[in-house]
Amino acid sequence: MRKCSFCIQRIDYGKKPACVAKCPSGALTYYPPGKAPKAIAAYGKAERLHMIYALQGKPAEYQLPDPVPLNTVTGGQIWKWLGGLVPGAFVLAWIWKLALNEEKAHE
Amino acid sequence: MSEIAWGMPVVLDLFFAGLAAGAFCFAVLIGRSGQESFQICSRTSAFLAPCAVGFGLSMLILDLRYKTRFWFTMTVFNSDSPMSLGVWLLTLFSFIAAFYAIFWIPAVVRERIPVIGRWPLWSQQRVRDALGWVGVPIALMVSIYTGVLLSSAAMPLWRNTALPLLFCFSSLATGFAGGILLAILFSPGKRQEIITGPFQWLQRIFRVLLPAYLIALLVYMLLFFVPPMRQQDVMPLITGWNGLIWWLGVVGIGILLPLLLSVRRARLNRSTVFTVLGALLVGGLLLRMVLVYAGQEQVVAAVYRLANMP
Numbered sequence: 001m002r003k004c005s006f007c008i009q010r011i012d013y014g015k016k017p018a019c020v021a022k023c024p025s026g027a028l029t030y031y032p033p034g035k036a037p038k039a040i041a042a043y044g045k046a047e048r049l050h051m052i053y054a055l056q057g058k059p060a061e062y063q064l065p066d067p068v069p070l071n072t073v074t075g076g077q078i079w080k081w082l083g084g085l086v087p088g089a090f091v092l093a094w095i096w097k098l099a100l101n102e103e104k105a106h107e
Numbered sequence: 108m109s110e111i112a113w114g115m116p117v118v119l120d121l122f123f124a125g126l127a128a129g130a131f132c133f134a135v136l137i138g139r140s141g142q143e144s145f146q147i148c149s150r151t152s153a154f155l156a157p158c159a160v161g162f163g164l165s166m167l168i169l170d171l172r173y174k175t176r177f178w179f180t181m182t183v184f185n186s187d188s189p190m191s192l193g194v195w196l197l198t199l200f201s202f203i204a205a206f207y208a209i210f211w212i213p214a215v216v217r218e219r220i221p222v223i224g225r226w227p228l229w230s231q232q233r234v235r236d237a238l239g240w241v242g243v244p245i246a247l248m249v250s251i252y253t254g255v256l257l258s259s260a261a262m263p264l265w266r267n268t269a270l271p272l273l274f275c276f277s278s279l280a281t282g283f284a285g286g287i288l289l290a291i292l293f294s295p296g297k298r299q300e301i302i303t304g305p306f307q308w309l310q311r312i313f314r315v316l317l318p319a320y321l322i323a324l325l326v327y328m329l330l331f332f333v334p335p336m337r338q339q340d341v342m343p344l345i346t347g348w349n350g351l352i353w354w355l356g357v358v359g360i361g362i363l364l365p366l367l368l369s370v371r372r373a374r375l376n377r378s379t380v381f382t383v384l385g386a387l388l389v390g391g392l393l394l395r396m397v398l399v400y401a402g403q404e405q406v407v408a409a410v411y412r413l414a415n416m417p
Binding site: 062063064077079080081083084085087088089091092094095096098099102103106107 | 132136137139140141142145189243244247248250251254255258259268269270271272274275276279308311312315316319323409412413
């Protein structure tokens with residue numbers, strides 16, 4: 001397994017990384033640290049996506065969801081569990097009562 | 108996320124895990140009834156549960172890139188990760204469901220199982236019922252986990268607190284329907300008894316369970332109109348072709364049709380029974396299918412626009 005070194009051997013000579021230089025669709029760009037234009041916002045880091053997209057503008061202009069605070073995704077789990085468990089348990093308890101009644105009626 | 112990563116295997120896993128959970132609850136709830144027709148339904152439901160959860164798990168393994176590495180998930184337990192929780196819940200549930208099913212095998216057949224077949228344990232009804240009651244909360248959690256799993260992904264359509272509840276009610280409905288459908292199909296001689304006994308009893312449950320399911324579905328949709336959520340996120344689900352499946356398939360066939368046939372006090376013929384049960388199963392599958400695909404399509408479409416921006 002090899003990890004990306006951003007082609008340090010090329011960057012040292014003032015060249016772009018090989019993937020950027022050879023990219024057929026212009027999807028990849030490389031800016032040296034601290035040299036990226038201010039207008040480009042990184043989208044995807046806070047969203048924990050696999051890729052980080054450089055947007056020129058706000059996410060809403062691309063009809064992307066706005067950055068989500070992580071606690072609404074990973075926190076609040078307990079409410080999801082309780083929201084299912086409590087009504088589910090009530091329904092099962094009611095069905096259990098019906099089953100007991102049915103048994104009594106049969107006897 | 109530039110393509111549909113979760114396809115049919117995941118849909119089938121969600122469906123069959125829910126079906127198994129519902130069938131298991133059904134088997135335990137009516138298992139103590141002395142009537143023969145109820146016993147038949149309980150037995151087929153008890154058999155259905157481990158088979159369905161086993162099929163669902165094999166679908167999960169099929170979905171993996173490296174299928175032989177599925178047991179890697181069993182080397183960790185991470186309570187923050189719904190996927191890790193789900194793996195452990197499903198494993199626990201499939202063992203309980205399998206053991207519970209062995210209690211229901213007729214003694215003559217059971218004795219032929221090598222090694223464990225002759226244990227005196229299997230003939231004790233008290234142990235069977237105790238195991239059933241241990242299993243019911245776990246089955247309920249399995250049905251809820253399928254919703255928690257989806258709602259923890261960063262997809263606007265899935266990130267909804269009511270999704271676990273929706274999947275829970277849907278699982279119960281499909282599990283009950285699946286269990287009794289198998290009972291009707293596999294015991295031709297007792298068909299009429301099952302229809303007048305457990306099926307009519309089940310109709311009373313559906314008169315409450317299906318409206319509750321409908322309310323959970325409405326809550327799921329209405330939550331998108333509460334400020335932190337955005338109403339345009341639900342539009343891909345309720346409009347267009349997905350909307351057709353959602354309103355006609357999930358709401359119409361999956362809830363309203365069986366509800367109407369359960370409320371109407373008409374003489375039960377065979378086609379009515381099969382319509383109710385079939386509609387519930389089809390509706391449950393369509394619910395998972397449309398949610399899984401619509402949720403991903405929305406993000407894939409956004410990423411596509413992003414890649415083709417001027």
